Amino acid sequence: MEYIGHLLEDNNVHARLGCGAGHFYRALEGQDMSGLDVVLWQIVPGFDEISFSWMGGNTDSVFFHYGMTKLATSLGHIDPRKRGRTFCEIFGAYGWAEGLKLMKWLTDHMLVRGVNHFVPHAFSQKEFPDWDCPPHFYARGRNPQFRYYNLLNSYTNRLCHLFSDGQHVATAAVLYHAEAEWSGEYMLFQEPVKQLMQNQIDCDVVPADVLLTSAAPDGELTIHKEQYRCLIIPYAEALPIELVVKLTELAASGLPIVFIDALPTRVSQSVPYSQEIEQLAAQSNISVVPLVKLADTLREWGMFELATTDWQPYLRTYQYRHDQLETVMLFNEHPTGVLETSISLPGEGVWMRYDAFGNTLDLVGEGDNFVLDLRLSAYESAILLRIPAGNEASLPIRNGKARPASGAASRLVEPTEWQVSLATADKYPTFEHWGALTSLRNMSARDLLPRFSGTIKYECQIQDEAMSGPLWLDLGKVYETAEVWVNGQKAGVKLCAPYVWDISEYWKLGTNVLTIEVTNTLVKDQQDWFSKFVQQEPSGLLGPVKLIGPSVK
Template sequence: MMKRLESVLKKENANYIFPFLWLHGEDEATLREYMQVIHDANIGAVCIESRPHPDFLGDKWWADLDVIIEEAKRLGMRVWILDDSHFPTGFANGAVKNAPKELHHKYLCYRTLQIAGPIKRVEFSLKEYMQPVPLPPWMPALPKNEDDFADDRLVKILACPVLKNEELGTPIDLTDKVKGDNVVFDLPEGFFKIFVTYITRNGKGRNDYINFLDKKSCQILIDTVYESHYAHYREEFGKTIAGFFSDEPPIGNVDGYMPVGPTGEPNQDLPWSDAAMKCLSEEFGSEGWKELIPYLWAPAQDKGKQAKVRGAYMQMVTKLVEECFSMQNGKWCEEHGVEYIGHMLEDCDMNMNLGASMGHFFRGLAGQHMAGIDNIGGQVAINGQNYGRHDQPACQDEAGFYQYVLGKLGASHGAIDPKKKGRTMCENFGAYGWKYGPTEQKYMMDHFMVRGVNRYVPHAFSPAPFPDPDCPPHFYAHGENPTYRAFGELMGYSSRVCHLIDGGKSCPDVAVLYAAESIWAGDGQSNIPVCRSLGQAQVDFHIIPADVFEKDGEYPFQFDGQIMRVNNVEYRALVISGCTYLEGNVAKFIADAVKKEFPIIFTDCKPEGIVAGTADENEAFTETIKECVLVPAEKIGTYLKENNVISLQTLMKPDDRMLTVYHYILEETDEFFVLNEKNSQIYAGEAIVKASGIPVRYYPWENRLEKVEYETLPDKFTRIRLVVDPLELCVIVFVKNEKELNDLNHISKITAFKDLDERLIASIDEFEVGHVDSRDYLNQLKKAGVTVHCKHTMVKKTGSEQVKAPYTGMQKMYPEYSGYYVYDAQLFLEQGKDYELRIDEVHETAEVFINGNSLGMKVQRPYTYTIPARFVQEKNAIRIEVATTLERKVKAIGGELWAMSAPGPLSPTGIVGNVKIYTK
């Protein structure tokens, strides 16, 4: 750990950032410029996206990639490649259209007739009912499909009694009643739904995409995209070329992003393949599963049989997706010396559904070498308030998925899967709009880093003409973005933090069972309420899938009765969201755990049985869990804290629901991260942490160390006094002894902890303000021969306005301006003393200079700057440079301002409030 801490203090840390670079077929000079500006923003890799490119896999594509690779080699950068011609992954650059028909999407579909019995000699046309429902005559006809779908296959014809609450009774098999093209049969008394189930390619989904349940179909993507790049750049694989990125590959049994359930929704065409038939028959030991097919779309009276067929179907789908797509892609990459990364559509519980997602978060990403998630369009917001509402159908976040589940879901997978090596990637910032600048961007980074995410794909650098309306913000925008320099500072900060949470081991308190199998079976509750309660109580957790309990599975699993270990991550309790049925391997573990008095805690309700369990097995299981604790989901966090069920890694006093804590061990050294997720209130209290040694506080933005007040407690616990500013990420690192402390002090002088006794000595009541266009600012730096992030450069401003305190921003004078505002003032101070300059509020970032010396840049409150005595003269020149976001300039041009985020008021520009000077 000391080596890691030494490297960040020396700014010699590794790179953890690889932003999207969108290619539109730009000229060579533009591509070279953009590779340079990405590098200059403290970034060591790039992820190129072909979505807007006019000639993917064509001559222009290879010419552009030649330039990018050449520049990457010159700059010491690495290149990731999005693996399709457009988003989402699976189109295979259009190759599916010309592939053999057997490799196209297949669907398990149905049509129904409703008939009241008793009735004799019912007759209907089978051909008529093995095709989609015809459109009403008043609706425009769909384009004629030349495909005759001659390979359609009948599965079963079943007459299901419709009972109370629209539940289906035991089906009557009518399949043998087919006479030629007709079905002729009798029905007894009752009301029936006749289900005609069949397999077809004529379904309503992404039919121009690969079939994710078919290995040969998935191979189309590899043959078309992966092999083409390998043929061109074989020598760069594993060197400059890092690997491929899949972006939200969809099972695709619906077209678009409409949320669909796993099963149980009527009128859903279900994904299918030849392998699906084989898997289900093997699972049931026969073709008996066909008798239960109607329960895939409608509720059954027999909930056990409903759970069995729905669970078996979703197990089949998600395991085939894992085998045919994710693992096949990952294996190809491994064999060719590169890695495979990306993410699926996670939104709320869509990650365990069909349609636009992959059915199972952990299986859909099983072949990838990093876990992956994404945050776009206002999903995560300061204070946990989801202000970015979607206009299109998608999950709203009142429940708290984005705030309390998303980051932990990704970090959990990164921690428990050996293939991931502890790495979790987050695609971040996309489509938040031009208003979204470094203030909120820093919070987004902190939000995910304190949950264990340690790789980032910022979204995006776009070399299209400014203002490109495609999902802003764009971090450079041909030099138009005034916050580009601040963005670079943020990337440097983020890599320093990531360097401290990579290569070690996270230390969660409990495991939460991933709810997929229980939800598939019916009536299972979402994990969201449990994760929300744990997060608000500072109880750290991982979400683990039922697959970890599978004998000889992919996850290294150990259990000694007191601690459950998955890939050497330790858990001291298992929390299970309320459900009716549990997966069989989970039930076996619980039976063993209960005997050994390992804490198994259910929320809201206990299961009634096991998916596919017999009556005797279900009875025995319910008896086993009779003594297990049952807690309301919204109280699980406080229950664990107040009842001493386990010894928590971190205990905050006073607690606060907007604090998030994370314990990580790196090189046998304990680290603790505390994020104050309130944007206006300071947290002042103490943390009691499970660690011993000497704690020091690391400030990753300033890249410095500070002593802390602490007290050693029994049983290897330590009490630490903490003051954490709004939106600040506090990092505490334990060093083993005084020698290690002295070694660090030689590298970076460790300052004393802050003395809160201070005295106001002056206010700056007037500034002379000018402005600098963003492109002009960067050009001045270039002409001066200094780097973008040089902290000792003064630029020339234009214009002059006298403004007086309290400052209200510059937007009234310049309502359409985006750029830099430069504030100059004179200040008399007593020499030989340290001072502190504080600005109440800034929109968006501020760098302070005294007598030409930079005191550093800040992107969020508190805008507090230390003025060291060595810079102080009797008469001092104070300069404050404030960079705005681009929202006002884009609005004046008439460009797309909000992207996918909800419209809101325009931000002020410049300094708002007062500027004051303090001394200790």
């Protein structure tokens, strides 16, 4: 039996008494895993810096997006008792507006910060509807997306396995600000963390208690299994005198220490301190850097692992190492935008891309510091694996391209009409014909089906007398889970963008029958209290639907 749990961290109360525990790290010290809970729209795509009204008042969105999860995973990394494990209670109290698309985004948000155990919230045995913190996965057979929920669980389990029992790789340690907040003017730890994450420089947040027992052999800070090339101190008017002395010692050992905006001017206690402050300031490895220059300064010093050709503030990265296996996760956290850049990957060997939904591998390239041309749709992640050259021969690497090349020829799918049928969760897979559409529309529009929750089936025929070779189907915008059949053969399921399938093996010359099932969430039918904090998305297939391939005309 093991002891796990989480605290109330909301809006920085983790370092305060009252509704908070006073100190995040001390409060979780006795547990066997580090932990956190994400509920009540604390984390929302696109609101990483914008405060919004919430049942707890106005959010500190920078904390929720850049700080909260990092607190938990940092403790998992640095505390031997945790054995590298951080769990997250997730999905609860977002309301029925939360579907599998957002669940996948939240899962990736956690994985790319180091969470490797999940406690999904929740199944309910009460009669439907149960208004206690939906969504509920099965919902007495009323949740139309439940039949796809196992796909997200399998994806999550595979990646948690990859990110367990190995070594996290991070460039920097950032001081937890609690003692500074108790002592005077201070900067919240999430401010430098945000600057680092927006520039693909990973870090852990380290409390003073742990720093006091740390060492810096060979100029690198060593805490448990973690090694950091520098230490960052958020602005603090005052710090405990014993910490000031320890920072002086670490700097003298060769560790670069960056103070944001200014050095401390005094200590937390009512004791003489001028000598200790002067000795700290005299160290050659001590630097004072403005917050906005932090990431640029570290890159000038060569303190980074991954490098992009341009600034990508929504690209999140996580690097994890096993014996003869390097794993890099890249996640586009932008709510709508496509991310395109080139990224230099560390080390030498063969790089592969792992599809954790399909459990498949595709060859990416090889060499020393291989440069990858990266394109990620909103909500999309890439899992890259590096192995020593020659080891790939024993792996089931697929032949051919997993996705269409950038700039490949395309053709719009514009049938005379789409035949549309409907099925609620309790009736699926029995559909009732609804009618025909001559163009794709939001099916939740007021003049169509504003209160329908379930599956919308689209069917059409496409004539083709010329195509050959690789062929992909791109559905464009979909709300939200999509399943595709081509000529009666199942092509697969997508929970989020990109809604693209390789349909080469199913396509034929002549008449092709395309069937698309799109399943929305229960929020149209069940307008619960928790969903009122978010703008509802459309329903159905919005397109444009395209065929993509070298022979497309």
